Amino acid sequence: MAHGNYSYKPTNAFMKWLDSRLPIVRLVDESVLKFPTPKNLNMWFTFGGILTFMLAVQIVSGIVLAMHYVPHETQAFDSVERIMRDVNYGWLLRYMHSNGASMFFIAVYLHIFRGLYYGSFKAPREVLWLLGIVIYLLMMATGFLGYTLPWGQMSFWGATVITNFFSAIPLVGESITQWLWGSFAVDNTTLQRFFSLHYLLPFVIAGVVVLHIWALHVPGNNNPLGIDVKGPQDTVPFHPYYTTKDGFWIALFLIVFAYFIFFNPNFLGHADNYVPANRLVTPAHIVPEWYYLPLYAILRSVPDKLIGVILMISAILIWALLPWLDTSRVRSNNFRPIMKQLFWILIVVIFLLGYLGAQTADDSNLVFFGAELPIGKLLLSQLLTFYYFAHFLVITPIVGLWETPNPVPESISKAVLAKKNGGAVPVAAE
Amino acid sequence: MAHSIDNANVTRRDFIYVASATAAGVGLAASLWPFIDQMNPAADTLALKEVEFDLSPLVEGQIVTIEWQKKPVFIRRRTAAEIKAAEDVPLDQLRDPQADKDRVQKPEWLILVAVCTHLGCVPDKNNKGEFGGWLCACHGSQYDTSGRIRKGPAPKNLAVPPYLYLTDTKVLIGAEPKPAAVVAEHG
Numbered sequence: 001m002a003h004g005n006y007s008y009k010p011t012n013a014f015m016k017w018l019d020s021r022l023p024i025v026r027l028v029d030e031s032v033l034k035f036p037t038p039k040n041l042n043m044w045f046t047f048g049g050i051l052t053f054m055l056a057v058q059i060v061s062g063i064v065l066a067m068h069y070v071p072h073e074t075q076a077f078d079s080v081e082r083i084m085r086d087v088n089y090g091w092l093l094r095y096m097h098s099n100g101a102s103m104f105f106i107a108v109y110l111h112i113f114r115g116l117y118y119g120s121f122k123a124p125r126e127v128l129w130l131l132g133i134v135i136y137l138l139m140m141a142t143g144f145l146g147y148t149l150p151w152g153q154m155s156f157w158g159a160t161v162i163t164n165f166f167s168a169i170p171l172v173g174e175s176i177t178q179w180l181w182g183s184f185a186v187d188n189t190t191l192q193r194f195f196s197l198h199y200l201l202p203f204v205i206a207g208v209v210v211l212h213i214w215a216l217h218v219p220g221n222n223n224p225l226g227i228d229v230k231g232p233q234d235t236v237p238f239h240p241y242y243t244t245k246d247g248f249w250i251a252l253f254l255i256v257f258a259y260f261i262f263f264n265p266n267f268l269g270h271a272d273n274y275v276p277a278n279r280l281v282t283p284a285h286i287v288p289e290w291y292y293l294p295l296y297a298i299l300r301s302v303p304d305k306l307i308g309v310i311l312m313i314s315a316i317l318i319w320a321l322l323p324w325l326d327t328s329r330v331r332s333n334n335f336r337p338i339m340k341q342l343f344w345i346l347i348v349v350i351f352l353l354g355y356l357g358a359q360t361a362d363d364s365n366l367v368f369f370g371a372e373l374p375i376g377k378l379l380l381s382q383l384l385t386f387y388y389f390a391h392f393l394v395i396t397p398i399v400g401l402w403e404t405p406n407p408v409p410e411s412i413s414k415a416v417l418a419k420k421n422g423g424a425v426p427v428a429a430e
Numbered sequence: 431m432a433h434s435i436d437n438a439n440v441t442r443r444d445f446i447y448v449a450s451a452t453a454a455g456v457g458l459a460a461s462l463w464p465f466i467d468q469m470n471p472a473a474d475t476l477a478l479k480e481v482e483f484d485l486s487p488l489v490e491g492q493i494v495t496i497e498w499q500k501k502p503v504f505i506r507r508r509t510a511a512e513i514k515a516a517e518d519v520p521l522d523q524l525r526d527p528q529a530d531k532d533r534v535q536k537p538e539w540l541i542l543v544a545v546c547t548h549l550g551c552v553p554d555k556n557n558k559g560e561f562g563g564w565l566c567a568c569h570g571s572q573y574d575t576s577g578r579i580r581k582g583p584a585p586k587n588l589a590v591p592p593y594l595y596l597t598d599t600k601v602l603i604g605a606e607p608k609p610a611a612v613v614a615e616h617g
């Protein structure tokens with residue numbers, strides 16, 4: 001259990017006085033500074049800190065951008081250009097915000113894959129996992145709404161395609177899309193409400209992050225071994241051990257972020273978004289932002305509107321069932337010889353889907369590094385979509401029952417010490 | 431206890447609880463409605479505008495895109511071959527079966543809402559696709575020379591907006607056609 005033996009003791013009369021009225025220092029001390037954290041967390045466990053940091057970056061840069069941005073169809077594009085050219089450091093703020101969104105998504109994907117690999121979604125962390133999915137969905141919505149704001153061609157047509165997902169709903173679909181638009185098409189009314197919601201949702205995310213951390217602090221962190229903390233010998237206080245470790249990885253992450261901002265600020269964007277929105281012409285090749293590409297490939301894999309939309313949404317919602325689909329007793333894939341390989345296959349499948357999502361929508365053969373492969377893009381995306389769902393719905397439950405996991409260590413501290421001394425890891429007698 | 435044994439625990443106070451909770455619930459639902467309905471198209475948006483268009487400059491085979499109700503509209507002057515192709519398609523080959531004559535008032539002029547029925551892109555007027563109509567590059571839907579869906583993910587034909595011939599070469603898009611006029615045109 002994560003409940004430590006630490007307890008906050010106010011050091012002077014003022015702190016005592018405050019503690020008996022608003023125990024906020026106690027809260028920070030017990031749930032952040034002294035929070036008992038497994039000794040053996042590796043760098044993959046620093047993405048929570050990175051994500052919190054990036055949310056703050058997006059909120060701060062967003063609030064200052066909103067001081068210059070004009071949410072109106074006739075001025076939005078120009079106001080963003082004015083931010084880029086005339087506003088002091090406007091280019092920096094905007095590139096921070098637009099590349100910050102991408103970095104935020106890189107971090108969240110690594111954070112999610114970390115959870116998949118180490119079984120962090122398994123009992124007793126199901127609610128923590130579900131809250132994570134809620135955050136991810138809110139991030140997707142926020143990123144989409146924000147991308148509409150510069151009102152370029154990609155903004156406009158991305159907004160059109162995505163709001164049209166709702167038109168796939170039988171009977172009421174049409175009315176719902178018009179309700180979302182406030183018009184007969186994406187329009188100025190749509191832009192204004194998107195701005196309002198884009199401003200709101202990050203604060204909703206911040207609220208859910210609080211719940212997410214709350215749900216983390218009940219069972220405590222998972223760890224690379226996937227075994228429970230057995231006592232104080234398995235943990236260290238969060239500060240200074242993990243404040244330092246998180247800080248170090250945030251700094252490395254910032255180097256990558258800075259590379260994009262200062263040397264390649266439009267690498268992750270799309271040139272067509274520097275063309276003002278034109279409601280009469282769709283660009284020849286519209287692609288969503290990179291972080292939606294695998295889902296986009298799933299959407300396009302079936303030539304049926306409703307089924308395509310349902311599959312795409314299910315591709316994320318299926319994660320919510322994972323705690324109950326995974327039948328293995330062992331959390332960490334370090335001790336699951338078969339699941340470990342299936343994990344990497346799933347990652348490759350997701351990358352391939354992402355690659356296909358960026359291709360044009362004709363059914364020609366796949367060309368990979370100049371060589372034409374004997375498989376059509378449509379067929380390949382169907383096979384990959386099928387595998388993606390099979391991984392969760394069929395493979396995961398069956399492998400969990402059938403696979404013999406390797407023996408897990410007796411405790412975190414024993415494993416850590418054995419590693420340090422170069423000896424064999426003592427194994428739990430079971 | 432004056433009431434029946436079964437209802438011994440039900441008091442007048444319970445009635446008041448249920449009644450007040452119901453009233454509060456109905457009031458809450460009613461006060462939510464303005465917050466939801468404000469998102470629907472406003473009166474000025476609904477004030478359906480009509481757009482007049484002069485057909486005479488178009489040459490055979492030409493397609494132009496104009497704006498009506500914030501949506502793009504295609505006006506296509508079809509060639510004889512395109513008309514024949516549209517008329518000759520057996521209806522049982524169509525996903526959304528509709529005869530060409532039900533989609534035009536005069537066969538030469540095809541007027542369509544240029545919004546792909548898949549996810550709303552404007553089909554490419556420079557790429558006629560496999561069926562001589564339009565290809566929607568977004569996700570590969572293909573339309574024929576009557577704007578009917580033939581291939582790809584879109585479920586429906588391109589919509590035909592209401593329109594009215596003011597003269598032989600002028601149309602008013604957004605206006606309901608006069609039934610007599612339509613009949614006369616079809617002969």
Ligand code: HEM
Pocket residue numbers: 055058059060061062063064065066069080094097098101104139142143144145146147148149150198199201202203205269
């Ligand atoms: C979860 C956090 C957030 C994410 C993922 C996010 C994402 C985005 C994205 C992808 C864009 C388009 C960038 C571009 O291509 O130019 C954008 C634009 C914008 N965002 Fe955010 N945003 C977040 C938070 C905020 C907040 C809290 C505000 C505060 C008001 C804000 C205000 C703006 C404004 C004014 C723009 C338009 C200017 C521009 O396009 O650069 N954002 N956002």
Ligand code: FES
Pocket residue numbers: 546547548549550551566567568569570571582583584
């Ligand atoms: S919007 Fe035309 S094919 Fe998807």
